[in-house]
Amino acid sequence: MSHCLPLSPQFCGDSGCSVRSNSVLRISECDLTVERRAEIRAEFQTFGSARIVDFLAPDVAAAASEVLQSFDAWSVVSIAPDGTPICLDWKDWERSRPDGRQPYSSNASFQYLFKSYPLVERLRDGCATGVLRTIAEYLTGTRFRRIVADATGHGEFIHVDGFASRFEAGHFLTTHTDKQPPGTPGIRKVAYSLNLTTQWDNDWGGQTAFWSDHDPPICLPPTYNTLLLFAVPRPHSVLYVPPYARGARLALTGWLHE
Ligand SMILES: O=C(O)CCC(=O)C(=O)O
Ligand SMILES: [Fe+2]
Numbered sequence: 001m002s003h004c005l006p007l008s009p010q011f012c013g014d015s016g017c018s019v020r021s022n023s024v025l026r027i028s029e030c031d032l033t034v035e036r037r038a039e040i041r042a043e044f045q046t047f048g049s050a051r052i053v054d055f056l057a058p059d060v061a062a063a064a065s066e067v068l069q070s071f072d073a074w075s076v077v078s079i080a081p082d083g084t085p086i087c088l089d090w091k092d093w094e095r096s097r098p099d100g101r102q103p104y105s106s107n108a109s110f111q112y113l114f115k116s117y118p119l120v121e122r123l124r125d126g127c128a129t130g131v132l133r134t135i136a137e138y139l140t141g142t143r144f145r146r147i148v149a150d151a152t153g154h155g156e157f158i159h160v161d162g163f164a165s166r167f168e169a170g171h172f173l174t175t176h177t178d179k180q181p182p183g184t185p186g187i188r189k190v191a192y193s194l195n196l197t198t199q200w201d202n203d204w205g206g207q208t209a210f211w212s213d214h215d216p217p218i219c220l221p222p223t224y225n226t227l228l229l230f231a232v233p234r235p236h237s238v239l240y241v242p243p244y245a246r247g248a249r250l251a252l253t254g255w256l257h258e
Contacts, residue, residue: 040151049210049230050151053223055194056135061225063131065196068250074115074166076100083108090115101170101243112173114238115166119252135252136162139192148256151229152190155258159186162254167206171249172240175211177233178255186257188232195222196250204245211235222249 032040032052044050056064076093078086081104094100103113122128123136138144145157167173180188193208200206200222208228210218212235219239220228230236232255241249 037150041153044152044229044231047218048234049218049228051220051223052151052227052229053225055225055227058225060131060135061196062198064135064252065198065224065250067131068164068166068196069248071117071164071166074117076113077116078103078113079108079111080104087116101168103170103172110174110176114171114173115168117164117166119164120160120162120254132164139252139254145256148190148192148229152231154189154256157189157256157258159257160254161257162192162252165249165251165253167238167241167249167251169241169243169245171238172205173238175235175237177235179233188255189258190256191230191232191234191253192256193228193251193253195224195226195228196252197222197247198224200224200247200249201245203242204247204249205239205241206245206249207239209237209239211237222251 040050040052055061074090075087076090080086086104088096103111119128119132119136120140123133123140128136139162140160145160149155149157178188178191180186197206202221207219207221209220210230238249
């Protein structure tokens with residue numbers, strides 16, 4: 001996946017997005033029993049993926065969901081016909097492509113179209129604010145890395161990146177493995193996706209699908225406040241959100257690097 005380039009603080013673009021941020025993150029590590037942690041690890045080791053429900057404290061998840069719902073600093077990301085990644089402010093995208101739900105046609109086998117916000121980059125350049133900043137600090141901190149190391153049986157992770165995504169009608173992400181783009185730091189070992197959509201209809205697409213030559217596909221609906229972890233590389237996609245979908249699929253996604 002491509003990501004928008006970091007901006008300098010004067011160009012943050014989300015200065016209007018002041019949010020309450022005093023909630024203290026009380027997250028799964030303390031809440032998960034030893035048995036539950038062992039179950040999650042066994043699930044990950046058997047299936048290459050695991051889900052942790054009720055991941056964020058309820059007030060934190062609700063605040064983040066609300067902020068992302070009314071967020072304005074999205075870029076539309078996609079791949080241009082010549083194969084170059086696109087990352088355009090969503091308003092410019094709509095101006096330049098009045099039917100913005102239609103992706104560029106491309107000969108490439110990989111294509112995507114959705115709204116993205118480079119949360120961890122914004123944390124680093126000092127632009128992330130409010131509850132999103134709090135969560136970004138948590139996701140890049142040692143505690144989250146320890147939880148994921150425990151849940152997956154991996155060794156220590158050295159680096160975490162992440163972005164927020166918003167999939168609306170017409171959006172999708174075709175099959176890819178999350179294999180490391182050349183020149184980026186670390187080695188991706190585990191992908192995470194924390195869903196923050198409060199209400200989602202199964203008929204609205206947006207499921208995370210895992211594909212295999214040998215096993216039946218696995219199709220996971222975006223479940224609110226559930227953290228999905230899966231091993232990298234692994235073929236997966238986010239299914240097309242049809243024109244009749246009335247909601248937006250909101251998630252925080254990224255990778256833990258070894
Ligand atoms: O949001 C998801 O479920 C997965 C997203 C994904 O695969 C990606 O951004 O690379
Ligand atoms: Fe992916």
